[in-house]
Amino acid sequence: MINIPVLRWGEPYQSLDQNEVVHFRTGETLAKVGQANPGLLARDMRKAHRAREVLREIPIPELVDMTKKAADLFLKATLPLGDGEQSPDDFARQQSASTGLPEHMTKFNMEKNHFVLTNMDQILDALTRGLDLDILSRGYGVEARKPDLPLSYQAQSPVLGMVLPSNSPGVHTLWLPVIPMQIGLVLKPGPQEPWTPYRMAAAFVEAGIPRECIGIYPGGGEMGAEVVNRCGRVMIFGSAQTVQHYSGNANVQVHGPGYSKILLGDDLVDQWEDHIDLMVDSIYKNSGRGCINCSGIWASRHTKEIAEAIAERIGPIEVKDPEDPEAGLAAFTVDGQAEAIWGMIEEGCSEDGVTHVTAKHGDRLESMERCAYIRPTILHCDSPDRKMANTEYMYPFASVVECPQEQMLEKIGHTLVVSAITEDEAWAAQLADATNVDRLNIGPLPTIALNWLQPHEGNLVDFLFRARAYQTTPARMGT
Amino acid sequence: MSLEEKVKLAAEALDARAVEMVKWHFSPQTGCKFWLEWADKQDWNPLEEIKSFSDISNKFPNFQDEWLRDLQPEVWVPKEYEGIPFNIFETGGTTGMPKQRIGWDDYKVDYSEFSETLTDEHFPRNHYWIMVGPTGPRRLRLAIEHLANVRGCSCYFVDLDPRWVKRLIKNGQGDQAKAYMEHVVDQATTIMKHREVSAVFTTPKLLEAIAERFEAEGSSLYDAGVRGVFCGGTTMNPQYTRFLMEELLENKIGFVPTYGNTLMGLAKHKPFEPEDNFSITYHAPQPRAVLRVVNPDTNEPVEYDEWGRVELTTMTKEFFMPRFLERDEAKRRPPIDPYPWDGVAEVRPFGAMQKKIVEGVY
Numbered sequence: 001m002i003n004i005p006v007l008r009w010g011e012p013y014q015s016l017d018q019n020e021v022v023h024f025r026t027g028e029t030l031a032k033v034g035q036a037n038p039g040l041l042a043r044d045m046r047k048a049h050r051a052r053e054v055l056r057e058i059p060i061p062e063l064v065d066m067t068k069k070a071a072d073l074f075l076k077a078t079l080p081l082g083d084g085e086q087s088p089d090d091f092a093r094q095q096s097a098s099t100g101l102p103e104h105m106t107k108f109n110m111e112k113n114h115f116v117l118t119n120m121d122q123i124l125d126a127l128t129r130g131l132d133l134d135i136l137s138r139g140y141g142v143e144a145r146k147p148d149l150p151l152s153y154q155a156q157s158p159v160l161g162m163v164l165p166s167n168s169p170g171v172h173t174l175w176l177p178v179i180p181m182q183i184g185l186v187l188k189p190g191p192q193e194p195w196t197p198y199r200m201a202a203a204f205v206e207a208g209i210p211r212e213c214i215g216i217y218p219g220g221g222e223m224g225a226e227v228v229n230r231c232g233r234v235m236i237f238g239s240a241q242t243v244q245h246y247s248g249n250a251n252v253q254v255h256g257p258g259y260s261k262i263l264l265g266d267d268l269v270d271q272w273e274d275h276i277d278l279m280v281d282s283i284y285k286n287s288g289r290g291c292i293n294c295s296g297i298w299a300s301r302h303t304k305e306i307a308e309a310i311a312e313r314i315g316p317i318e319v320k321d322p323e324d325p326e327a328g329l330a331a332f333t334v335d336g337q338a339e340a341i342w343g344m345i346e347e348g349c350s351e352d353g354v355t356h357v358t359a360k361h362g363d364r365l366e367s368m369e370r371c372a373y374i375r376p377t378i379l380h381c382d383s384p385d386r387k388m389a390n391t392e393y394m395y396p397f398a399s400v401v402e403c404p405q406e407q408m409l410e411k412i413g414h415t416l417v418v419s420a421i422t423e424d425e426a427w428a429a430q431l432a433d434a435t436n437v438d439r440l441n442i443g444p445l446p447t448i449a450l451n452w453l454q455p456h457e458g459n460l461v462d463f464l465f466r467a468r469a470y471q472t473t474p475a476r477m478g479t
Numbered sequence: 480m481s482l483e484e485k486v487k488l489a490a491e492a493l494d495a496r497a498v499e500m501v502k503w504h505f506s507p508q509t510g511c512k513f514w515l516e517w518a519d520k521q522d523w524n525p526l527e528e529i530k531s532f533s534d535i536s537n538k539f540p541n542f543q544d545e546w547l548r549d550l551q552p553e554v555w556v557p558k559e560y561e562g563i564p565f566n567i568f569e570t571g572g573t574t575g576m577p578k579q580r581i582g583w584d585d586y587k588v589d590y591s592e593f594s595e596t597l598t599d600e601h602f603p604r605n606h607y608w609i610m611v612g613p614t615g616p617r618r619l620r621l622a623i624e625h626l627a628n629v630r631g632c633s634c635y636f637v638d639l640d641p642r643w644v645k646r647l648i649k650n651g652q653g654d655q656a657k658a659y660m661e662h663v664v665d666q667a668t669t670i671m672k673h674r675e676v677s678a679v680f681t682t683p684k685l686l687e688a689i690a691e692r693f694e695a696e697g698s699s700l701y702d703a704g705v706r707g708v709f710c711g712g713t714t715m716n717p718q719y720t721r722f723l724m725e726e727l728l729e730n731k732i733g734f735v736p737t738y739g740n741t742l743m744g745l746a747k748h749k750p751f752e753p754e755d756n757f758s759i760t761y762h763a764p765q766p767r768a769v770l771r772v773v774n775p776d777t778n779e780p781v782e783y784d785e786w787g788r789v790e791l792t793t794m795t796k797e798f799f800m801p802r803f804l805e806r807d808e809a810k811r812r813p814p815i816d817p818y819p820w821d822g823v824a825e826v827r828p829f830g831a832m833q834k835k836i837v838e839g840v841y
Contacts, residue, residue, distance in 0.1 A: 015718050016717040016721055035718070037718055039719075039726070040726075
């Protein structure tokens with residue numbers, strides 16, 4: 001059992017208030033995590049400017065090199081953690097034991113973080129569209145292609161606040177480019193997932209990044225609210241209600257449910273059998289936990305056959321131990337959550353026109369002493385107007401929805417990822433213009449296919465920096 | 480005298496008080512209308528059967544707060560006080576018809592006694608105080624002024640309406656609640672900047688906000704002249720207490736946590752020792768009031784350091800209230816030398832671990 005302190009700009013602070021992180025199957029206490037009271041952050045934020053100042057003392061290319069070094073440390077090294085230390089295997093085991101993800105998936109997520117850190121130079125180049133990164137440091141400058149036109153990007157906050165979730169360790173890739181852009185971090189970890197923020201902070205520090213640019217403030221809901229109140233820029237993960245709550249707040253970027261979908265165009269829908277692997281992967285990979293996992297497959301015809309075919313593939317999947325390399329399902333580790341979700345699904349299935357297609361493959365809900373699982377679930381909806389046609393749950397769940405192609409764009413609502421399987425260029429053009437779609441894949445691409453060089457739910461650079469006018473004398477510009 | 484002997488003497492004094500107060504409130508010559516009528520409906524006679532405090536715990540049912548909401552105040556007037564105008568005090572920050580308690584001089588007694596626990600270093604005599612918190616119909620405002628006066632001090636007041644704050648928070652109007660708090664802090668810091676104030680009586684969250692305002696301006700509570708702080712009204716767990724003492728009060732300003740209400744009076748806190756690790760323990764103003772930490776299903780006290788519900792019994796000539804279950808839970812703590820009876824520690828709203836409680840700024 002490890003005691004993990006609050007980190008106040010890199011300095012450990014032993015809180016008297018502690019939260020136990022327990023193994024979801026055995027109940028073993030894995031760690032005691034010190035809880036910060038909101039006032040600590042309120043006071044520390046008076047020194048937030050120091051985080052950016054110390055980072056600006058290091059040129060961005062050097063910070064990028066440090067993140068590459070941190071990548072290897074994160075993936076391979078035994079690093080300090082609280083009053084103990086943590087090997088990569090410890091990390092995978094601990095993260096699995098508290099989040100419910102199978103161990104091989106936690107290792108895969110480590111690889112994802114490693115990939116992003118290792119390719120940081122390319123990612124920054126892509127996100128800034130090739131901007132001379134010195135302009136971010138200095139606040140202004142010129143580009144070689146237009147040497148007489150000053151450019152200015154002004155940091156909107158010395159730190160980015162992150163209110164992180166417990167259920168999906170994959171989201172951590174989103175904040176990794178922040179430090180090399182010379183912006184500090186205020187992290188509020190999810191109660192069951194303190195592991196990645198602390199390990200990443202340890203890897204950064206070991207790689208030479210100043211410890212005073214990172215604060216980690218574990219705590220409850222009021223701590224999350226304090227992060228939102230105190231940081232000039234905040235990224236928060238939550239429900240559709242959270243998204244609604246912060247709608248219109250330019251300081252807050254909210255990552256809510258994805259409602260990601262595969263849309264089959266009328267031109268290719270008759271060849272649906274060619275794309276079953278893609279559909280199954282989109283629904284089932286990473287235990288269906290991500291916002292990029294597919295929760296809806298929409299087509300104008302063959303929907304019953306499609307639903308049956310997917311159900312045949314993933315309906316029989318059984319619960320396996322988290323250490324099993326074949327385990328494909330993650331546990332629900334929050335008491336009562338799986339039961340509540342299954343209750344909602346059962347209620348949804350009582351509506352005419354909604355069919356539970358995986359029912360024939362056995363019970364879905366499996367309750368255990370300290371956790372529960374829901375086995376992959378496929379519904380068929382005969383109309384996009386059914387309540388279950390546009391829902392998302394954090395496990396392999398999808399509705400196959402019958403909907404005329406011409407109605408799809410209107411009926412799908414806000415959708416994080418659309419994979420449109422079509423060669424109909426006119427429809428592809430409509431999809432490209434649809435502002436309710438964030439990530440767009442045209443062609444047979446799974447919803448979970450990520451290109452890290454592309455933005456995710458908004459460009460991080462645009463969120464942290466504001467392009468503005470900046471004029472000065474030519475002599476000064478040259479200095 | 481050993482602690483054991485002190486505990487025994489305190490228990491004897493409590494038993495004597497119990498008998499005396501039951502005799503007072505249940506005798507037709509001295510009692511109030513409510514208790515006399517209540518006794519008539521029982522199949523037992525308190526005058527004959529209450530011989531100790533444990534008899535009160537075992538024979539009386541829990542006091543119903545509806546009695547203080549639904550009945551006119553005069554039913555609580557003891558015969559001896561008839562014709563003497565009384566104060567009407569209201570409790571807490573709830574909405575709807577509040578609980579009301581009448582009184583004459585009770586509020587002065589606890590606070591005069593409390594003054595003896597304060598040091599001149601942190602609460603200098605013949606100076607100025609400020610109270611930032613609920614005034615209105617609560618007895619706190621008069622009590623604080625009395626306490627200041629006992630020490631030769633005068634007190635400034637900034638009001639806060641906790642009922643309005645709770646309503647704003649419940650309605651999701653966080654911006655309004657924040658603006659109201661800013662308004663209160665504005666008023667308090669304005670007085671503190673323009674007048675000499677050495678002691679502050681407020682809630683923990685307001686203390687944070689006031690300190691933050693001074694610090695944002697490059698000052699601090701200490702630099703502003705504050706030498707002593709009373710704090711109460713909302714939960715202070717050990718971490719939060721440590722935060723207040725170390726970071727806001729810089730280990731230089733005297734910190735006196737308070738637990739009190741209209742129905743009880745004021746409990747005193749156990750002086751901090753390093754082994755307490757910032758856990759706050761309060762001891763009721765016994766024998767005038769008794770706090771027990773009980774399992775409400777069995778009516779038995781829980782073990783020491785176990786959590787239970789706080790039960791209050793008040794026994795003064797002005798008011799008798801047996802076995803009122805507070806909306807708080809706490810850990811039971813053993814008697815100590817200055818207060819040789821049980822204490823209540825780490826008080827928090829009952830069920831706080833099970834559900835979200837709206838405490839607001841008060």
